[in-house]
Amino acid sequence: MSTSARVRADACPGVFATHDAADGPLARVRLPGGAITAAQLGALADAADDLGDGALHLTSRGNVQLRGVTRPGLAGRLAAAGLLPSPSHERVRNILASPLSDTARKLASALDKALCAAPELAELPGRFLFALDGGQGDVAGEGADVCWRDGAVLLAGEDTGLRVTAGHAVETLLSVARAFLRTRGTAWRVSELADTEPLLKGIAGNRVEPETFATRPGLPIGPIGEAIGIAPVFGRLTSAQARKIAKAGNAVVTPWRSILVLGALEADTGLITDPGAPSLGISACIGHPGCAKSLADVRADAARVGRTPRVHFAGCARRCGKPAREHVDVLATKDGYLVDGAFVPVGELARTLAEKGTQ
CATH class of the missing domain: 3.30.413.10 (Sulfite Reductase Hemoprotein, domain 1)
Structure with a gap:
């Protein structure tokens, strides 16, 4: 039973349903797990210049927003770049993943594909959030509706005591999402439900006493092996900065408005690379x-x-x-x-x- 009394539909913006801001239409582009290729980042930079305000605005869910999108053609550009694999699901592809965990990032990709292949899950509220934490405790602290934390299943940030392997993580998270759709009433988030136990009904796995897990800071800023963690001031990435990152290679956008650049970044980008900034x-x-x-x-x-x-x-x-x-x-x-x-x-x-x- 839902404790929420939502009286309006979820108006979370996307590519097709933009938000009418004072500086023009705002479009939100989902990046499941924050993953973005160099080519996709270049395409977003071009779209920002040609259609918007010339910048990419990072969000607290590891997505990107384009502001002032007053000219048409964004959806076509995103589709061509592989950033819009399922138009019907574009607002529900809200997936966080630990940026430094290969396991979490691979699971995020698998979850996104399975999510887009499930027509009924296109009805999820645009605020429903999945997370895959490789055990670092980073994205597990970001308030996801359902999170797999290196085997543990969390609902609204709380450990349920359910344990499933990485091989069953995707099906478990999707099972929770389906159960939420059946029981949510008018709720947008799992935290708005009076009882979350029905969300786990029928899910196979081991049961243990729930634990309290420590959470840790997000992506370190500065060199990380052959990669580097960087941050644009206030999460505003100019198109020129985006192209410099794309020149370095693929990247991961994080929910801390920072970016893991998977390559050698040239100097003098104007981006924060000093952890003491x-x-x-x-x-x-x-x-x-x-x-x-x-x-x-x-x-x-x-x-x-x-x-x-x-x-x-x-x-x-x-x-x-x-x-x-x-x-x-x-x-x-x-x-x-x-x-x-x-x-x-x-x-x-x-x-x-x-x-x-x-x-």
């Missing part, structure tokens, strides 16, 4: 003027803040793009900000956040 701890919604609901140019204000604890700037109470993990909440008001609920004038933000970083 102050801006790494700051995320922000698009803010004013891109969003009509925003009460402030949050990115401009965030850019003036120095080193901080993990913090998210939001222009309105919707708090778009906020991290799933613990962070300092900075919410715009008409004449300042609420920092974890306490009013702070704009001029005092840097000091207030610096003090929080020492607590």
Whole structure:
């Protein structure tokens, strides 16, 4: 039985159903497991230049958004690049995978293919989220509706005690998704259900006492073997930067608005490669003027803040793009900000956040 009382349909944007933002239509392109080839990244860069605002905007689910898409032709370009394998499923291909786990990334690809081959699962809400964690504890902490964590099955971030092998991970996650469709009522997320046990009914596997798993930070920034972890400021990747990454090879977009580049990246890209960079701890919604609901140019204000604890700037109470993990909440008001609920004038933000970083 659902505890949710949703009174409107899920309006999560995609390629065909865009969001009407203040700066023009916003299209969201799903990248299951964050995987993207060099050719696909180049195609997105071209689309951003030709059809949108000239940038790729990374999301907290490892996807990419194009903003200001005022000219037609995006779907055709994506299909030609292999980024739209099933138009009917394009909004439900929400799959996270541990970027440094070969097992998780391979399972993400298999899950995506199986998901797109199941017509009934095209009816999942656009917010339903799958995750495959190779045991690192990284994407398991991102609030997925159903997650396979190196054998453990988690629902809404909580261990169920069910254990299945990697060979049964895909069918298990899809079984949970089907059960959710049958029982969800008007709920969009598993966390909105009063009882999640029916989601596991009939799934084969071992049962143990549920555990509390540690979660770990996301992708390290800097060299990682022959690859490198990088991050664009506020998750905004210019088309020129995207082409430089594509020149280096294939990549993985992460839910921490960072990118694992699977090759040698040239210098002077303007991307963050220093794990000590102050801006790494700051995320922000698009803010004013891109969003009509925003009460402030949050990115401009965030850019003036120095080193901080993990913090998210939001222009309105919707708090778009906020991290799933613990962070300092900075919410715009008409004449300042609420920092974890306490009013702070704009001029005092840097000091207030610096003090929080020492607590």
